[in-house]
Amino acid sequence: MDRGEDVVRQLYGRWRGPLHGYVLRLVGGDHRQAEDIVQETLLRAWEHVDELTPEAAGPWLRTVAKNLVVSGFRRRSGRDSERPVEPADLPPVADEVEHVLQSWQVAEALRGLSPDHRAVVVELYYRRRTVDEAAAVLGIPAGTVKSRCFYALRALRDALEERGVTE
Structure with a gap:
């Protein structure tokens, strides 16, 4: 490479x-x-x-x-009903900065999860797959996806609370 x-x-x-x-x-x-x-x-x-x-x-x-x-x-996907975002449509800068900072904290907390737990969270919440779709992509049973998700979210919540992210 x-x-x-x-x-x-x-x-x-x-x-x-x-x-x-x-x-x-x-x-x-x-x-x-x-x-x-x-x-x-x-x-x-x-x-x-x-x-x-x-x-x-x-x-x-x-x-x-x-x-x-x-x-x-x-x-280029054939959607012609779209319009550019106007500066007035953008969120206030303070909210935007806060959101970006929280996103970074979430990303850092995700890196702290085990690879198996992180993979489940990414498939379910970032790629917006269903449990069955995530199971198929990851090659594991749907029950395992649910279990890993439960423990991953708990670990993620704890890690974020340690960083002061409470929302």
């Missing part, structure tokens, strides 16, 4: 979740649009891989994503 591919994988692993949460707020909760923006942002990061490091890429990624939202970017 070359350096560029390694950096892109690290960027994706570290920033996809927090970036998705940030963009999701900007687009009013439209998961499909948020995912489109995140993918385009990460594609643009790949084009600038020599200029970025995974540790310091957050501000650059957020700026690119915000610019894509404001300019009305949409993946």
Whole structure:
């Protein structure tokens, strides 16, 4: 694997979740649009891989994503009823900053989970799969998905409480 591919994988692993949460707020909760923006942002990061490091890429990624939202970017999927987000439609900066900080704390707490527990949480809550879909993707029984989810959410809640995140 070359350096560029390694950096892109690290960027994706570290920033996809927090970036998705940030963009999701900007687009009013439209998961499909948020995912489109995140993918385009990460594609643009790949084009600038020599200029970025995974540790310091957050501000650059957020700026690119915000610019894509404001300019009305949409993946070419035939949806023509979309309109660009106007600056007045954006959430207040204080709320946005708080949300981004909480997203980072959640991402950090997720990294503290076991790989099995983290995989279940990602499939159910970030990829929005059903229990049966997550079970199929992970190759485990649905009951195991439910059990791991229960223990993962409990561990996640405890980790977030330790960090002072109570919402």
